Amino acid sequence: METLVKKLNFFSLKKAKRLVRAGQLVAFPTETVYGLGASVFNEEAIAKIFVAKGRPQDNPLIAHIADKKDVLLLASSVPPDAKKIIDAFMPGSITVVLPKKPTVPDRATGGLDTVAIRMPASKEARRFIAACGTPIVAPSANTSGRPSPTTAEEVYADMNGKIPLILKGKKCEVGIESTVVDFTGDIPVVLRPGIVTRSEIEAVLGKKIEVLTDTTQKVNSPGVRYKHYAPACPCVLNLDGNKEKIVARYDEIKAEGKNPVIMCLDGLKADFVGLNVFGMGESDKDFAHNLYGALRELEKKYDYIIIVWNADTEFADSVFNRLERVAAHNLL
Numbered sequence: 307m308e309t310l311v312k313k314l315n316f317f318s319l320k321k322a323k324r325l326v327r328a329g330q331l332v333a334f335p336t337e338t339v340y341g342l343g344a345s346v347f348n349e350e351a352i353a354k355i356f357v358a359k360g361r362p363q364d365n366p367l368i369a370h371i372a373d374k375k376d377v378l379l380l381a382s383s384v385p386p387d388a389k390k391i392i393d394a395f396m397p398g399s400i401t402v403v404l405p406k407k408p409t410v411p412d413r414a415t416g417g418l419d420t421v422a423i424r425m426p427a428s429k430e431a432r433r434f435i436a437a438c439g440t441p442i443v444a445p446s447a448n449t450s451g452r453p454s455p456t457t458a459e460e461v462y463a464d465m466n467g468k469i470p471l472i473l474k475g476k477k478c479e480v481g482i483e484s485t486v487v488d489f490t491g492d493i494p495v496v497l498r499p500g501i502v503t504r505s506e507i508e509a510v511l512g513k514k515i516e517v518l519t520d521t522t523q524k525v526n527s528p529g530v531r532y533k534h535y536a537p538a539c540p541c542v543l544n545l546d547g548n549k550e551k552i553v554a555r556y557d558e559i560k561a562e563g564k565n566p567v568i569m570c571l572d573g574l575k576a577d578f579v580g581l582n583v584f585g586m587g588e589s590d591k592d593f594a595h596n597l598y599g600a601l602r603e604l605e606k607k608y609d610y611i612i613i614v615w616n617a618d619t620e621f622a623d624s625v626f627n628r629l630e631r632v633a634a635h636n637l638l
């Protein structure tokens with residue numbers, strides 16, 4: 307199949323709508339990462355998402371909406387806490403898990419009786435969803451296990467030949483996936499951390515919530531169990547910024563005849579003068595914004611990535627959640 311990349315505009319949106327309505331897949335920009343979209347009510351189209359990505363069948367998808375009232379097309383009820391969070395953070399980089407309506411196909415939710423719903427902050431994403439006239443289920447538009455795409459070019463690298471259309475928009479501002487919060491139990495639980503943090507949620511709710519930590523035990527967010535975001539070369543994660551340790555590892559890899567690189571915030575670059583260093587910007591937000599693109603770029607030039615991450619903001623923990631998987635839990 308030929309894969310077209312079209313700038314997102316009036317004309318490409320018309321085409322996108324036609325394709326989605328005909329049960330095809332269209333990749334589109336959001337502020338978190340690029341999504342691979344299909345109509346939420348078209349089971350055959352949803353099946354194609356799993357094939358194009360090589361995604362495990364039990365890994366549920368997030369349904370994206372362009373209007374808050376569409377929550378009611380998907381959820382059978384909206385508990386008061388969820389309502390507060392929807393009012394406070396939507397549109398935004400947060401996903402709420404609610405009991406699903408029977409009309410939402412099991413295929414979209416990995417067989418769960420809950421549905422994950424998000425209204426993106428990205429105007430481009432909302433234009434696409436609104437043009438289609440239906441909620442759009444969309445995982446990240448990458449091959450499963452690979453770093454998520456944050457540009458149309460990165461989508462093309464993984465999806466060329468597999469989908470008919472990629473809508474090209476801005477590079478994703480946030481750069482990591484949404485915060486996922488489950489509202490189906492007594493206490494809300496953060497299933498996946500993101501740019502909306504636990505304390506921001508607690509401030510709105512006026513009470514403490516939980517954060518899923520043991521991802522091996524609980525299966526209520528199936529996706530967190532799978533291999534994720536892996537670059538093509540080995541990767542190690544350092545969390546203390548200890549220069550001697552980092553340089554020692556760098557030298558070891560070099561002595562093996564390989565070409566390593568250090569990925570860190572700009573402020574740390576001075577520690578590694580004369581070595582291959584890739585600066586990720588000044589703040590934790592810059593780092594997240596650059597993360598997946600940097601991995602895709604560095605894997606082409608180097609054969610070992612040392613990631614240094616010693617930021618200690620609450621958002622830094624959300625980035626850490628991704629880095630742990632990028633490095634396949636390989637810590638230095």
Ligand code: AMP
Pocket residue numbers: 365366367368403415418420421422444445446483486488497498526527528529530
């Ligand atoms: P991705 O589309 O790759 O960003 O992954 C979406 C993730 O959201 C899944 O892997 C799950 O961890 C989570 N998710 C989606 N739907 C549900 C649901 N119904 N219940 C719990 N978690 C969900």
Ligand code: MG
Pocket residue numbers: 445446454
């Ligand atoms: Mg993904």
